[in-house]
Amino acid sequence: MTEIIIPLLSLIALEVILGIDNIIFISILADKLPEQQRGKLRFWGIGLALVIRLALLSLISWILKLDQTLFTLGDIDFSGKGLILIIGGLFLIYKSTKEIYDKTEQHKDGPIVPKVHSFNKLLSEVILLDLVFSIDSIITAVGMVKELWIMYTAVIVTVIIMLVAAKPISEFIREHPSFKILALCFLMMIGVALLAEGFHFEIPKGYIYFSMAFAFLVDIIQMKTVKQKQT
Numbered sequence: 001m002t003e004i005i006i007p008l009l010s011l012i013a014l015e016v017i018l019g020i021d022n023i024i025f026i027s028i029l030a031d032k033l034p035e036q037q038r039g040k041l042r043f044w045g046i047g048l049a050l051v052i053r054l055a056l057l058s059l060i061s062w063i064l065k066l067d068q069t070l071f072t073l074g075d076i077d078f079s080g081k082g083l084i085l086i087i088g089g090l091f092l093i094y095k096s097t098k099e100i101y102d103k104t105e106q107h108k109d110g111p112i113v114p115k116v117h118s119f120n121k122l123l124s125e126v127i128l129l130d131l132v133f134s135i136d137s138i139i140t141a142v143g144m145v146k147e148l149w150i151m152y153t154a155v156i157v158t159v160i161i162m163l164v165a166a167k168p169i170s171e172f173i174r175e176h177p178s179f180k181i182l183a184l185c186f187l188m189m190i191g192v193a194l195l196a197e198g199f200h201f202e203i204p205k206g207y208i209y210f211s212m213a214f215a216f217l218v219d220i221i222q223m224k225t226v227k228q229k230q231t
Helices: 002-030 035-057 060-065 080-104 119-144 148-175 177-198 205-230
Strands: 069-073 076-079
Touching: 002 035, 002 080, 002 119, 002 148, 002 177, 035 060, 035 119, 035 148, 060 119, 076 080, 080 119, 080 177, 119 148, 148 177, 177 205
Parallel strands: none
Antiparallel strands: 069 076
């Protein structure tokens, strides 16, 4: 029994950590929509992440082939997984820097004009990142456990946790603008990590998530300090 429970709980914990990036991205995009559409984007974004991951699990043999070299440039071998990570990393860096620019520089010298954002356009961006994060997640799962049912169980449990956590995280980010910038910086860091991994320069995920947790703690301390000075 222990041989089943420990790998299952370990995989769920890892999948939840990897899913945090997905939740943050969806939460920031959902904030662009009217109130009545935000929950819909979160539901569809996370729901499609479940569909994509379950579909990829059914294509394990194809997923494993993504690690095979497609071509070589210089001394770097490029695989299907590597190309997907590079594209996803570049997209994440682009979206993060653009969002940070929009919130800090673009309206500095003029009035803020609300933009109308298309639900379908934002959903397509979520699907693109769902695909990138899902492939990374499934390959990680394949490397950790051999039993397919454990992978399915871990993915389903993780997505349920993501659905429950998405709204509180989204509301927290919306209510604290400084955390929104911090979250965008997190996404930029994840984009750099994906890009580096695509070029076979892997940054240990433990370092990334430790730095994110430390920065989050510092921001909380700063927020509490400001509140104490105002009271």
